[in-house]
Amino acid sequence: GIRLPILRNIAKKITKTDYLSFLKYVKNDYYEEVMLEGFVIASIKDESLFFKHFNEYIKKIDDWSICDSVCNSLVILKDNNQKYFNYFKDLSLNKEEFISRVGLVTILNFYVKEEYIEEIFTILNTISSDKYYINMAQSWLVCELYIKEPKKTLEYLKNNKLNTFTHNKAISKIKDSYRVSREEKEILNKLKR
Numbered sequence: 001g002i003r004l005p006i007l008r009n010i011a012k013k014i015t016k017t018d019y020l021s022f023l024k025y026v027k028n029d030y031y032e033e034v035m036l037e038g039f040v041i042a043s044i045k046d047e048s049l050f051f052k053h054f055n056e057y058i059k060k061i062d063d064w065s066i067c068d069s070v071c072n073s074l075v076i077l078k079d080n081n082q083k084y085f086n087y088f089k090d091l092s093l094n095k096e097e098f099i100s101r102v103g104l105v106t107i108l109n110f111y112v113k114e115e116y117i118e119e120i121f122t123i124l125n126t127i128s129s130d131k132y133y134i135n136m137a138q139s140w141l142v143c144e145l146y147i148k149e150p151k152k153t154l155e156y157l158k159n160n161k162l163n164t165f166t167h168n169k170a171i172s173k174i175k176d177s178y179r180v181s182r183e184e185k186e187i188l189n190k191l192k193r
Helices: 004-015 019-025 031-042 047-060 064-071 082-092 097-110 114-126 132-148 150-158 164-176 182-189
Strands: none
Touching: 004 019, 004 031, 019 031, 031 047, 031 064, 047 097, 064 097, 064 132, 082 097, 082 114, 097 114, 097 132, 114 132, 114 150, 132 150, 132 164, 150 164, 150 182, 164 182
């Protein structure tokens, strides 16, 4: 029951010490330990160290909250994230539910930009899954794409390969947004399957 701001604070203190020892001995017996480990790994700036630990860590993720909290904290992506796009694209296409979600949520947090939009649409169309947490991440990603690029995303929604649940959930999430006009919501309503 330790709140996220407290866990983030603890992680920040650990990263100022010998965090590699922490990563070596962390047990992962509790939810908070898994989250804390993720926050420590998320703060690593050294590319080789980050990917060494992150590749192992993502196999432990079995919860949307841990996935989403850690994926929006990745310091290595704050500046030069272009070189890592294909890595997260590959994760998003993984058949494992939470590994795919890691890729999708990271793309959602760091790559919803005009230069990636067409490739993101291709990723979304390539994923063929009935796994809930993958479908929810896809629909959330479509919603964020719509907020940034409404015209392109509207065209995508008119002709995509998303399953019916994900397609309709994406439209529902877009309609829930205060950043979308009533007129747009009426148009989107007609696209529901």
